[in-house]
Amino acid sequence: MTSIAFIGLGNMGGPMAANLVKAGHKVTGFDLSPASCDQARAEGLSIAASTADAVKDAEVVITMLPAGKHVLSVWTDILPSVKEGALLIDCSTIDVESARKAHGLARERGGSLASLDAPVSGGVGGAKGATLTFMAGGAKEAFDRAEPILAKMGKKVVHCGEAGAGQAAKICNNMILGISMIGVAEAFVLAEKLGLSHQALFDVASTSSGQCWSLTTYCPVPGPVPASPANNGYKPGFAAALMLKDLKLAQEAALASGAATPLGAEAAQLYSLFANAGHEGDDFSGIINFIRGQKG
Numbered sequence: 001m002t003s004i005a006f007i008g009l010g011n012m013g014g015p016m017a018a019n020l021v022k023a024g025h026k027v028t029g030f031d032l033s034p035a036s037c038d039q040a041r042a043e044g045l046s047i048a049a050s051t052a053d054a055v056k057d058a059e060v061v062i063t064m065l066p067a068g069k070h071v072l073s074v075w076t077d078i079l080p081s082v083k084e085g086a087l088l089i090d091c092s093t094i095d096v097e098s099a100r101k102a103h104g105l106a107r108e109r110g111g112s113l114a115s116l117d118a119p120v121s122g123g124v125g126g127a128k129g130a131t132l133t134f135m136a137g138g139a140k141e142a143f144d145r146a147e148p149i150l151a152k153m154g155k156k157v158v159h160c161g162e163a164g165a166g167q168a169a170k171i172c173n174n175m176i177l178g179i180s181m182i183g184v185a186e187a188f189v190l191a192e193k194l195g196l197s198h199q200a201l202f203d204v205a206s207t208s209s210g211q212c213w214s215l216t217t218y219c220p221v222p223g224p225v226p227a228s229p230a231n232n233g234y235k236p237g238f239a240a241a242l243m244l245k246d247l248k249l250a251q252e253a254a255l256a257s258g259a260a261t262p263l264g265a266e267a268a269q270l271y272s273l274f275a276n277a278g279h280e281g282d283d284f285s286g287i288i289n290f291i292r293g294q295k296g
Contacts, residue, residue: 001026
């Protein structure tokens, strides 16, 4: 049994922490939301009065927070209270530069602290079902320590490289996802105009060169893939606001590195328009309705 502190018990962090409890670990959590704390307590977590109290006896500290500024603020606050030899893992999706700064904070603290950036893919369903994919950046020694813990929350744990590499892998992956969903949505809209049924296009494309995850697992029209959000009024899933966040992170990284990502830029623009039209809470596959020109 490992003593774990988990800071950030929202839609993703709460189920992830609960899976660690189910795996037999002692988990102390903290969140600013009383409702999230109540839910976590019901799942078997102990709830600390502060971030410092949460981490003081922890062998492993995990954070799951909205943005880089939150991660850097929390890590700055907790590092004086973190015990010697602890492992810090950030599972948030943040910009690469902030991830590297977080690693730097751990190094500055000195001693034998280890750190890892390990964002996830798989959404709320993956968090609840412990089927997430973890993309980890940091020293191999830190990864080796973290892997058995992360494996209790996911089905695949990949060491992507040194500090920040996990975040780099996450934003590249989600740029592919955002672009491919728009492509699949445009194909279905065109098919509708040409009188081709959704099922016919799916049956052809899903077994042909157009096959991709956005089509076969997360099809943006009702019918062909019963588990997709299209069959549930486009309730997320993975919200359009989160897709837009990741696409913006990808564009920031592209600008900083000098990479040409014209399709990524166009995808970010389309999701920005979709979110600003009042659909930030819809599943990101709902962009097909925006492409159709539907406002509702």
